[in-house]
Amino acid sequence: MEDGMVATLKAMAGSLAAEWQVFGFDGLQFWHRDTARLALVALGASAVILLLLRAALGRTPGRHYLAVPALLRLAPPSRLAWTRHLPLLLFVLGLPAAVLALADPYSALVVEDVTYPGRRISLMIDASDSMQTAFRAETLNTRNDVQPAFFTTVAAAERFVQLRRQGKYRDLMALVEFGNRAYVITPFTSDYDNLLLSMALIGDPVEFSMFPDSGTVIASALEESIEIFRAFNYLEASGNLMVIFTDGEDTTSIVHGRSLDDILKSAVDNQIPLFFVRTNYNKSFGEGIPDAKWQAAVERTGGRYYVAKDESSLIAAVEDIDREAVGAISTRQYTNQQPRFPLFALLAAASWIGAAGLKLATPWFGRLP
Missing domain, CATH: 3.40.50.410 (von Willebrand factor, type A domain)
Incomplete structure (x- = not known):
């Protein structure tokens, strides 16, 4: 059963890799463009509201700030300190892919040169x-x-x-x-x-x-x-x-x-x-x-x-x-309205799963710089 699952995952990865090779943004169209726009506006509005609330609420030392000994100033900064932001970076990278997936994208006409056994x-x-x-x-x-x-x-x-x-x-x-x-x-x-x-x-x-x-x-x-x-x-x-x-x-x-x-x-x-x-x-x-x-x-x-x-x-x-x-034959394949939703949905899911995995499973990403 595990072998079958591995084979399925390899087939999916190969299919996505082949799809990505012929993918182009120039011919991309969307079935639900308005839905994606509303989601993008809602996401931006939520971020602005949260920033305003954070600025409006008062912060008190000892409750909202962390006091550390002054001796830490003598320690040289770590060159890998920036890596603690990787989970956040992965999460942010997944947002555009999720919005594009929500818009249900498709390529109006896809022309591919494919090779088949036969x-x-x-x-x-x-x-x-x-x-x-x-x-x-x-x-x-x-x-x-x-x-x-x-x-x-x-x-x-x-x-x-x-x-x-x-x-x-x-x-x-x-x-x-x-x-x-x-x-x-x-x-x-x-x-x-x-x-x-x-x-x-x-x-x-x-x-x-x-x-x-x-x-x-x-x-x-x-x-x-x-x-x-x-x-x-x-x-x-x-x-x-x-x-x-x-x-x-x-x-x-x-x-x-x-x-x-x-x-x-x-x-x-x-x-x-x-x-x-x-x-x-x-x-x-x-x-x-x-x-x-x-x-x-x-x-x-x-x-x-x-x-x-x-x-x-x-x-x-x-x-x-x-x-x-x-033997094998090469032919030019034309596909009308090729769905591109799986490409962006899997990209968003992979980014978010990677971010969650790094944050929860690795103590390094919870440390101070």
């Missing part, structure tokens, strides 16, 4: 007619043990997202569904729940039956993924990754006048690895599928090629990608 991942799922072939998967298939391969790959993609969410990662993920053409279902987001909802929607049997493209053009999905990275200004950043689930039944080499090598050149130049999960039930490498072609293309990007011919190999591929997708 990757920018473009997930691509094949929804062509060839994905209607049966795929047996007792764990991944929720309706029946044998379902069209499309639903199995959607379940595998969902499993991958769940693994990322359960880990320490805060990925930015995009979802692309493709056939003859590629469609961006969800642009880059760190909201795993939103991504899983999108997968649930495209994995609906009615939605799948209405998908407009019947063919398989894998290069169109790769092209669209690279364009997403470019649109978000991520193409030249580190930490990018592409994952594709498809049956691999595609021999198309030219898309929009561009060859597969030309499309993948941007991925190779910017070190964006492609993890290719070929989901085709009971078909080994090269068995009626141009595996060699796709494997060569994948290896040029620095990625991996997986032959998922059954459920165990499909799950193993997903788990291996999760292990390999380590």
Whole structure:
């Protein structure tokens, strides 16, 4: 329990330190400005009244003054005599922080450059007619043990997202569904729940039956993924990754006048690895599928090629990608109306607790100078 408390305190201290580093008074605004002003006026008025009362009341020797022997004049003054005022100094320093906390401050717009463990991942799922072939998967298939391969790959993609969410990662993920053409279902987001909802929607049997493209053009999905990275200004950043689930039944080499090598050149130049999960039930490498072609293309990007011919190999591929997708990403984070109350409240509390601790627990601060 003590370890948990220490960890919590360390996390709070780290959060406050990070908040203080990006904090600035220039953009500070207040929800309860009038309340703080009234408190400040009341505090000043109380101080003036107390000073006036002290001046008005008479003081008599022996009662309000301390008589000491004249011999003390011969003793040299202590160089540390000023330290007896530290409790008072801490108390006074806590007052402005308390007044600011009472005003309930917030920053209207906070821009932070933050770094998270994770990757920018473009997930691509094949929804062509060839994905209607049966795929047996007792764990991944929720309706029946044998379902069209499309639903199995959607379940595998969902499993991958769940693994990322359960880990320490805060990925930015995009979802692309493709056939003859590629469609961006969800642009880059760190909201795993939103991504899983999108997968649930495209994995609906009615939605799948209405998908407009019947063919398989894998290069169109790769092209669209690279364009997403470019649109978000991520193409030249580190930490990018592409994952594709498809049956691999595609021999198309030219898309929009561009060859597969030309499309993948941007991925190779910017070190964006492609993890290719070929989901085709009971078909080994090269068995009626141009595996060699796709494997060569994948290896040029620095990625991996997986032959998922059954459920165990499909799950193993997903788990291996999760292990390999380590790293960190830097992103600019915008926060609207970021509360700053905890920062000032804790500063005031720390000052006052420190003052009370010095005054009550240390005899030095009760001595005469």
